[in-house]
Amino acid sequence: MSDKLQWGIIGAGGIAAAFAEGVRNSKRCELRAVGSRSEEKAIEFADRFSIPNRHGSYEALLADPEVQAVYIATPHPMHAQWAIECADAGKHILCEKPVSINAWEAITIIEAARRNDVFFMEAFMYRCTAQTAKLVDLLRSNPIGKITAIEAHFCFDGGNHIEGRHLAHALGGGGILDIGCYTTSFARMVAGVALGRDIVEPLTVHAAGILHEETGVDTYTAAVMKFPGNIVAQLSCAVGLNRSSTATIYGKEGHIVVPSPWFTAGHKGGSSELVVHRNGEDPETIVIETDVYLYAGEADHVAEYLAARQGVFPAMSWDDTVGNMMALDRWRAAIGLQYEMEKPDNMTTPIYGRPLKRRATHAMKYARMEGIDTEISRLVMGSTVGSFQQMSAVFDEYVECGGNMFDTAHIYGTTDASLGRWIRNRGLRDQVHVLAKGAHTPHCSPDDLTRQLLETLENMGTDYVDFYFMHRDNTEVPVSEFVDVLNEHRDAGRIRLFGGSNWTVERLEAANVYASANGKQGFSALSNNFSLARMVEPPWADCVSASQDAIRNWHEKTQFPLFAWSSQAQGFFVPSMSGPDRPDWAWGKSWYSSENFERQRRAIELAAKRGVIPTSIALAYVLHQPFPLFALFCPHTALELGTSIEALTVELTDEELKWLDLRA
Numbered sequence: 001m002s003d004k005l006q007w008g009i010i011g012a013g014g015i016a017a018a019f020a021e022g023v024r025n026s027k028r029c030e031l032r033a034v035g036s037r038s039e040e041k042a043i044e045f046a047d048r049f050s051i052p053n054r055h056g057s058y059e060a061l062l063a064d065p066e067v068q069a070v071y072i073a074t075p076h077p078m079h080a081q082w083a084i085e086c087a088d089a090g091k092h093i094l095c096e097k098p099v100s101i102n103a104w105e106a107i108t109i110i111e112a113a114r115r116n117d118v119f120f121m122e123a124f125m126y127r128c129t130a131q132t133a134k135l136v137d138l139l140r141s142n143p144i145g146k147i148t149a150i151e152a153h154f155c156f157d158g159g160n161h162i163e164g165r166h167l168a169h170a171l172g173g174g175g176i177l178d179i180g181c182y183t184t185s186f187a188r189m190v191a192g193v194a195l196g197r198d199i200v201e202p203l204t205v206h207a208a209g210i211l212h213e214e215t216g217v218d219t220y221t222a223a224v225m226k227f228p229g230n231i232v233a234q235l236s237c238a239v240g241l242n243r244s245s246t247a248t249i250y251g252k253e254g255h256i257v258v259p260s261p262w263f264t265a266g267h268k269g270g271s272s273e274l275v276v277h278r279n280g281e282d283p284e285t286i287v288i289e290t291d292v293y294l295y296a297g298e299a300d301h302v303a304e305y306l307a308a309r310q311g312v313f314p315a316m317s318w319d320d321t322v323g324n325m326m327a328l329d330r331w332r333a334a335i336g337l338q339y340e341m342e343k344p345d346n347m348t349t350p351i352y353g354r355p356l357k358r359r360a361t362h363a364m365k366y367a368r369m370e371g372i373d374t375e376i377s378r379l380v381m382g383s384t385v386g387s388f389q390q391m392s393a394v395f396d397e398y399v400e401c402g403g404n405m406f407d408t409a410h411i412y413g414t415t416d417a418s419l420g421r422w423i424r425n426r427g428l429r430d431q432v433h434v435l436a437k438g439a440h441t442p443h444c445s446p447d448d449l450t451r452q453l454l455e456t457l458e459n460m461g462t463d464y465v466d467f468y469f470m471h472r473d474n475t476e477v478p479v480s481e482f483v484d485v486l487n488e489h490r491d492a493g494r495i496r497l498f499g500g501s502n503w504t505v506e507r508l509e510a511a512n513v514y515a516s517a518n519g520k521q522g523f524s525a526l527s528n529n530f531s532l533a534r535m536v537e538p539p540w541a542d543c544v545s546a547s548q549d550a551i552r553n554w555h556e557k558t559q560f561p562l563f564a565w566s567s568q569a570q571g572f573f574v575p576s577m578s579g580p581d582r583p584d585w586a587w588g589k590s591w592y593s594s595e596n597f598e599r600q601r602r603a604i605e606l607a608a609k610r611g612v613i614p615t616s617i618a619l620a621y622v623l624h625q626p627f628p629l630f631a632l633f634c635p636h637t638a639l640e641l642g643t644s645i646e647a648l649t650v651e652l653t654d655e656e657l658k659w660l661d662l663r664a
Contacts, residue, residue: 005303008033008053008061008091010082011073012045015096018267019071019123020049022295025268028303029296032068035061058082062089069119069302072096075165076172077341080105081353083120087112092119094302098181101172101339103325104393104637105351110318111397111638113309119302121311122321124185128297130290131264131272132314135256138286139193143276144251147194147231152183152247154262155220155238166239167215172339173239174217176209176331180237182262183247184327187225187233189314190249195229198313201323202227207334212240216337223331254278267294344388344418348425356399356426363648364402367628369524369561371497372466376405376433378623379645380563382634383408383415388422390636395422397638399432401645407563407632408460409437409471410452420460433466435563437501437527441542444474446485453489468495469527469563472542473503479511480518487520499563501527502544505554526555530564530629532603532618532660533572533596537589555627564622567631568644572596573603573618595662602660612646619647621660 007023009016012034023029031051036042039056046054055061061070062085069092072082080100086093093113099122100106113120126132139147155175158166165171166178192199202225209221219240225233236243247261257275265272269290276284292300301315310318332338340346350356358364366375381398383406385391395406408415416436423429438452439445453468468489470482486498500508500523508523515522529535529545530552538545546552546562555562570587571577578585580597603617610617622631635641658664 002030004028004030005092005299005306006030006032006066006068007071007299008035008064008067008069009045009071009073010035010058010061012036012038012041013073016045016071016073017048019073019295019299020045020051021267022293022297023299024049025293026296026299029299032066033061033064058085062086062091068092069094071123071299076177077101077170080109080351083109084112084352087116087118087120090116090118092302092306094121094123094298096123098122098177098328099321099325100351101177102329102342102389103322104390106322106325108351108393108397108638110322111642113318114639115642117309119306119309120318121298121302122316122324123298124182124316125294125298126182126262126264127185127189127311127315128301129264129294130292131258131260131274131288134286134288135258135274136189136193136314138256138274138276139190139249144249144255144278145253147190147249147251149250150187150190150231150233150247151235151250152186152233152261153236153243154179154182154245155236155241155243156245157242158239160240162212162215167212167217167219169215169217169340173215174212174219174337175221175237175239176218176328176337178237178239180221180223180235180331181324181328183235183237184223184225184331185316185320185324186247186261187227187235188320188323188327191227191229191231191233194231198317199320199323200227202233202327202330205327205330205334207331209335209337210240211335211337218332218335218337221331221335223334225327254281263294264288265290265294269293342389344421344425347388347392350396350426351393352396352400356396356428358402359400362400362402363645365623365648367630369497371524372433374404374433376630377403378630379403379648380405380407380435380630380632382632383419384412384634385636388418391418392422392425393638394635394641396426397641399426399428401641404431405433405435405466405630407435407437408456409440410456411437411440411471416456416459420462424461429462434460434462435467435469436460436465437469437471439474440471441474444470444472445477446481449482449485450489453494457494464494464496466496467525468498469501469525470498470503471501473500473507475507479507480514483511483515483520483522487515490521497524499523499525499527501563501565502542503528504544505551525561525563527563527565527632529566530562530622530625531567531569531572532599532621533569533591534593535590536593536596539566539570539587539590552625555629556625559627561628561630563630563632565632567622567633568615568618571615573600573614575600575604575614598662599660606656606660610650612650613643616643616647616650617660619644620650620652621657623647624652624657
C-alpha cells in the first residue's frame, strides 16, 4: 500500500458517494474498502469508485486489515454503535454529522475514541474549507467592529416521503439534527471567534417550530440563541420549506454576508465569496479560490492531524462536537421533539447495539463482602447523574468498564425509580448490586426507615436491595431499635447487608455489641467521607468524615469496610474548577485550606509524572488505603467516567501515599 491514509466507508448512500468522490480527488488519502448491508450494493458502489475491497457487512469492513480510517455514512441513529465499533477495532473515525442522536451518545463515542487512542472527528465538511478558514481570519481582524448578531439558515423542501431519512421518526428525521447542526455550529464558531476563542456555548436557547403531522419530526423551526458578550444568533432550518440558505454576521460597524456558508465553492472546488459591508462604504467582495474538492478537505484534515486524535480548529474538535450536540438537544427540547428511541421505556438496547458486557481489557478491581455471593466493584457508581438518557449512557459505560454496584438514596428523589428502570431495561438485576439509603434526618426513626425502604423497593420495581445504609443517625433512638428493625427487613429478604452512613465509630460499635449479644446481624460497613482532601466544613448537615487519623487508624486496625462518599472531594482535584484563585467554587467551604491546596499541588505534580489527570491520583490514593474500601463516585459523562477509571491503573507506593497526604 502507499503512504496515503487508507479509507473504508460504512454505508453506500448519497453522502457516502459524495465522500468517495472527494477522497478520489484528495492529496493524502485513498479509498481501500466499502461495507454495506447488501453485498450487491457494496460491489456496485466499489465498481463505481474503483474501490478494491468490497464487503457485504460493516463487521467485515472493520475486520479488513488494510483499512486504517473509516467514514461512517449510515443514518443518524446508527452512528453511535458503529463509531464505537470502529474505535474498538482500532480504526480512525470520521463520522457524518450529526454524530449521534443526543449529546450523551456523542460523549460515549468520544470516550471510545479516547480509550482506544484513535482519531475521531465529526464530519462538518464546511469547517474544513478555505472559505471557513478565511472567514475566521477575517473576523479576527475585526473588520465590522464588535459582533452583536448572527443569522444562519439552512433550508430546503425535501418532499413528503415519510419513510425517508428526512421525515422518518425512527431515523432521527427532521431539520434540527440533519441541518440545524450546521447553523448551530456556525453560530458557536462565530461567537467564539468574536470573543477571542474558537467556540463558545449559548447561554439560552429559545425556539418555535412546525412538526410533521404524521411523523412528528420538525419540518421547519427557528431558534434564538444568546451567547456571552451579548451576541444573539437567529437560526433556522427546514426539510419542508424552500428559503435562502445563507449566513450574515452583524457588527457595530457593518456586516458580513456569506452567500454559500455550507457548500462554499461546491463539490469540486472553485470560487466562493464573502461580502463585507462597512458602514458608509461600498461593499467589498472577497473571492476565495480553491481546487480542493468539498469532501476531500475533511478527509485530508484527518490524515494531516492524525496524531492529534481530533480535529484542529476550525475543524471539529471533541469539545466542539459535544457542545454542538448539547445545543441541539436544547433546541429540540424547546419545540418538544423527543424521539421514541430516547423515551425511557424504549431504551432497552444500549448504544453499543448488543447486550452489555465487561470489556476483556477492563481494569476494575473487586472485593468481597460476607453475605454477598459475588464480587463487588471497588468503584461504586452514584445515581445522581442527570436525565434518564444521560444516566443510561454513563451506567452502560460503567458496566462495560467492569462496574457492578450502584448507589442510590430515598432523599435523591426520582433516582430510585430511574435506576430501577435502567436495570429492568438492561435485564441486569441478578448481575448488579444495589446500595440503597434511607432514614435521612429529620425522618430518622425505625418507622421512617421501614416506610422509606418499602418506597425505595416499590420505586425500583425490585424485591430487595443488596446493601441498605441508614443515611443518617439519630442519637435519640437507642441503637437496639435500629438493629432490630434492620434485622426484620433482612429476615424478610428485603435487604442482605446493612450499614450506617454518617455514623460515628462509637455508635457503630454500640450497635454491633448489641447485635452480637442478641444473636442478630450487625452493621457490615460504614459509609462516611474519605478523600485525599480532608473536609474543612461538612457540605451537608450531620456529615461524618473518616479522613481524620484516629478514624482511619480504627478502620486499619479493625479492617472494617468503608464505602467512601465524595471520594474525589467533589471535584477539588480538577484544577480548572478549584484552587486558590477560585474562591467562588461552589464547594470551596468544604475543602479550601492551605493543607488541601498543598495536597492538590502534589496530586497535580504526580499526575504529570504518571501521564494521568490529578483526579486519578486523588482516587488512586483512596483505593490504596490498607483496609477494605469502596469508593463512591458519580461521573456525569462517559468521558468523566473514563478518566476516573484510569485511577485503577495507577499504583502508588507507601512513600507516595504519605507524601500526598503531607505525612512525609
